[in-house]
Amino acid sequence: MKFSTILACVGLISLSLSACGGGSPAQAKDAKPEVVNAVPVEVARAARGQIAASYNGTATLVADHEAQVAAKTSGVLIKLFVEEGQSVKAGQVLAQLEQDTARAKLAQAEAQMRAADASFTYNEKAIQKQLIAQKDFDQAKYNMQNLRAAYEEARLNLQFTMIVAPVDGVIAERSVKLGNLIQTNQNLFRIVGMDPLQAVLNVPERQLGILKAGQPVTLDADALPGQKFTGNILRIAPVVDSSSGTFRVTCEFRDKSGTLKPGMFGRVGIVYDQRADALTVPRSALIEEDGETAVFVVEKAPDKPADDKKDGTKKPEAKVADGGKSDAKPVAPGLVAHRKLVKVGYSDGDKVEIRSGIDEGTRVITVGRNAVRDGTAVQVLNVDNEDKQLAQKSAEEKKA
The missing domain is CATH 1.10.287.470 (Helix hairpin bin)
Structure with missing residues (x-):
């Protein structure tokens, strides 16, 4: 009877200790920490620099002048003095009839x-x-x-009977052979002027008040990668084509080296304004929605209060099962994306001017912006030197 009473007391004491002990070691082992599902992104900083406002278009180079050399009398062709590809001057003898x-x-x-x-x-x-x-x-x-x-x-x-060149240029085509009987007005040669060359652009009418004759232009020819040629606007048509809503802009390029050829296709850029100290971001950071332009910026998330017990003691840290390893990828804690409306200005290549909405040094998302929303936790993949310095400073402060 006494032994049974002692066993009952021991059981009650064990149950009481179990209820007050906060869980068994097995339960602590099975507990998993809260994992933040951060979206991986790449960012770039808004920086100040030079940006140019320009119009870009495509055009085919054409000769400033071209002439078909025709016979003014009849006779047998007995001499040829030039061949295709040869440069000639006005008045130079090209061929002779009997x-x-x-x-x-x-x-x-x-x-x-x-x-x-x-x-x-x-x-x-x-x-x-x-x-x-x-x-x-x-x-x-x-x-x-x-x-x-x-x-x-x-x-x-x-x-x-002496066939002469009417203009300077290059023999682009010879249409006759020695011994041919030439008739009056028969085409013999085609001469194409090589300098200057012209490119005619059909520019939207909104640019009519911006472009002026004499403005500098640049040309990138597809056939000559890596080479850039300069010229200027020669003339601007005073009327707009009502069917297309464009007007003609004729650009002139003088290439003494003869590298440019008529018929080459190229991209023409006309710079009409420049800003030396503009705030710019990559074009890939912009989001166009509902007539508004915005960017996603990466900022530090606000600190959350510690989850402590009522008695002032923190909960013990839980260990992750399976040897302390977790399937979640390591993330940079405390970073979130926020949507900011911006006002844009000039665009130049892959850079866009930001006139309001963000400040210099702000990190904007360039890759992964379609996967985030306002307040989404993010993981920055391309950490720059400034971010590394801030992280190092934060770690040192925590140690202190």
């Missing part, structure tokens, strides 16, 4: 002209002495003028 026929016609026209001159001289003296009628004198005068014109035509035909 001249025998032209020389014979010139000699004939000269003889007839001299006979008419002699007849007119005789009739001029005779009319002074009233030996001939006025009618005969006028006829001799007209014959003389007619044969002089015929002589001049024959002289020009002989001159036209």
Whole structure:
């Protein structure tokens, strides 16, 4: 009876200790810490720098001048002095036609002209002495003028047997061969001017009051990667095409080296304003929604009060099962994303000017912004030197 009473007392004492002990070691072992599901992102800092306002368009280079060289007389082609790709000057001889026929016609026209001159001289003296009628004198005068014109035509035909370049340029095409019988007005060569070259842009009408003649332009040709050429706006069309809502802007490029060629396709940039101290962010940070422009900035989350017991003692830290390892990825604690409305200005390549909404040094999300919302916990993957210094300083303060 006494032994049974002692066992009952021991059992009651064990139950009481279990109720007051705060849980068994097995329960503590099974407890898992709260894991924050942070979204991995990459950020960039808003920084000040130079930005340019520009218009960019595409165009094909065309020659400032081009000429089709045609024959002005007929004859057999007996000499060629130039070939395709050769540079020529205005007045330079390109080819020659046979001249025998032209020389014979010139000699004939000269003889007839001299006979008419002699007849007119005789009739001029005779009319002074009233030996001939006025009618005969006028006829001799007209014959003389007619044969002089015929002589001049024959002289020009002989001159036209020498084919000359009407403009400076490069022989882009030769359409005939030696021995061909050339007819009047037949195309023989095509000459293309290589300097200057022009690019014609069809610019939206909203730029009409911004672009001016003489403004500098740049050209990046697809066929010449890594090379940039400079020029200027030559002229601007004063009217807007009502069907397309654009106006023509003609740009001129002078390339003495001859690297640029007519027909090349390129991208033309026209810088019309610059800011030396603009606050900029990468274009990838911008979010366009409902007519508003915003960015997600990364900020430190507000500190939460410690979860202590009523008696002032903290809860013991729980260990993670499976050897202290966790499937959750390590995260940078205390970072959240906040949506900020911004007002943008100029854009230049991958940079955009921010005129209001954020300050210099603010971290904006550039990669992963579509996966976050206002208040989302984030993990910054590309930690910069400034972030490392702040983390180190925070760690030192905690140790102190």
